[in-house]
Amino acid sequence: MLSLEDVLAARDRVEEVARRTPLEYSHTFSEMSGADVHLKLENQQRTGSFKIRGAMSRIATLSDEEQAAGVVTASAGNHAQGVALAATRAGVDSKIVMPEHAPISKVKATKRYGGEVVLHGADYDESQAKAHELEAEEGRTYVHAFDDEFVMAGQGTIGLEIVEECPDLDTVVVPIGGGGLISGISTAVKEQLDDVRVIGVQAEGASSVADSLKKGSIQTLDSVDTIADGIAVRGIGEKPFEVINERVDEVVTVSDEQIAVALMFLLERTKTVVEGAGAVALAALLADTFTYKANETVVPALCGGNIDMNTLTTVIMRGLVETGRYVKLKTVLKDRPGALEDLLHVIATQQANIYAIRHDRTSREIGMNATEVELDLETRGEDHVEELLGAIREQGYEVEVLV
Known part of the structure; x- marks a missing residue:
């Protein structure tokens, strides 16, 4: 099985090319979670990833x-x-x-x-x-992406850096795709520090590890579906499975919606750009998918920052929806002058901002003297959305939340 000596030897092979990436304390995520959160910014690595x-x-x-x-x-x-x-x-x-x-x-x-x-x-x-x-x-x-001991050892050099900069580490949270990253990191931290937990995180749409551990053999999915394309793997490797079974304390999953929220918070609060796979460790912490004590020192590994700009736009919008910062509504108005103005007055009174409005007089679901209206609105959070909906309905409008 992979050893600390293997990881130390790998450091000599990679140090001329790979950068030593920052480990930064995050006041924002410490406050949000109640833990003492330090982010391992491997998204700042050369090529934008730990690979x-x-x-x-x-x-x-x-x-x-x-x-x-x-x-x-x-x-x-x-x-x-x-x-x-x-x-x-x-x-x-x-x-x-x-x-x-x-x-x-x-x-x-x-x-x-x-x-x-x-x-x-x-x-x-x-x-x-x-x-x-x-x-x-x-x-x-x-050159296998994860099922290779030299590759696993190379990824483990991240663990060496974490231990050197954060010797009081309690828990490290690591994404799992094929398993090479968590195998290397768990080996590096577990063989140097006592009582350290290693939490693995998979996306719900590519989750095979928990079932593999339960059944004692590698389980392979028929297909994968997640915004975290960097960990969209049907099954882990044989060599990583042995290490995970021995050294990883718990494996949890996060939804694409939770990943999107974490990615959005990273961008908005810390000005840090990551890809879907790079956000899953933080997503697991913010979504309380595993237990931890107050002020426990937790290090989520942000493993990559190579996100496509079109994907980033979609993920940010999904994150805004999930946190109540963006809502799309549909209602029906009388097709007469001033009807839309009356509705917009209610929305303006609630201080929601309008992105877009769409009219449809051709829907077969409404009367001949009516028009269907969809509104895209900027809001301030889930409570604000509920207040807005209450105010609209109080004025007699039947409103449907589309997203």
């Missing part, structure tokens, strides 16, 4: 013959960038298979780092199958 650590750790072990033949891997985006940069720095040719619908920003970044990109498959697992075909056909070395 460069594991990739460099593995590529540094290649023989001269393997370097000449090149490497191949599969990735939804972050491991792709890590392998591309690590290989380029080592003078090794790299070929990366990515899902056909991988975020365009991650595809472009992988190419900029020197990797040859092959788009194939609907998700990571289908891309991986294609990468193994290329491995056999071209004699390349396959």
Whole structure:
């Protein structure tokens, strides 16, 4: 099984390429949660993700013959960038298979780092199958995203940094996709500190680990569906499973809505941009998915910041909806002059701000002398939404909340 010595050896292999990322105390999230929260900002790592650590750790072990033949891997985006940069720095040719619908920003970044990109498959697992075909056909070395002890050890260097900067650590919260990250971090912290908890977090739409631990064998999902594309994996690796079973104290899940709220709070309160997978650890803390004591020192690992701008827009909007900062309403008005003005007066009195208004006189669900109106409104929170709805209904309007 992976050991602390393996992680320490990996640090020597990756230190010339990987940055030592900040560990910052967060007054905002400490106040919100009641814990003593320190954020491990791995989203500030080179390539925007922790994956460069594991990739460099593995590529540094290649023989001269393997370097000449090149490497191949599969990735939804972050491991792709890590392998591309690590290989380029080592003078090794790299070929990366990515899902056909991988975020365009991650595809472009992988190419900029020197990797040859092959788009194939609907998700990571289908891309991986294609990468193994290329491995056999071209004699390349396959650099696994997580089921490799050198990769796991490289990711574990994050744990070394956490322990060095936060020796009073009580709990570290780590995302789980394929399991390489949490395997490395749990090894680094558990073998150095006593009574430290390691909490693993998966997205509900890609959650296989808890069931695997319960049944004692790796369980594989038929499909995955989550905004956290960096951890959208059908099942964890064999080597990580052994470590998780031994060293991880608890595995919890978070919904896409909870991820969106955490991502929005990070952006708004701390000016920190993360991707969906990078927000799941904080989401688990804010959603109280695991128990902790008041003032307990908790370190959520923000594992990546490579979010597509279109996705970011959608996630922010979802976060606003979930926290009552944005609401879409529908009602029916008499089709006469002044009807809309009367409704808008009620809304203005409640100090809600209007983003958009849409009229529809053609709906078969309303009378010939009526018009259906949808309003997109900026609000100040869940209590404000309830006050607004109460005021509108008090004036005799039947109103439906769409989102």
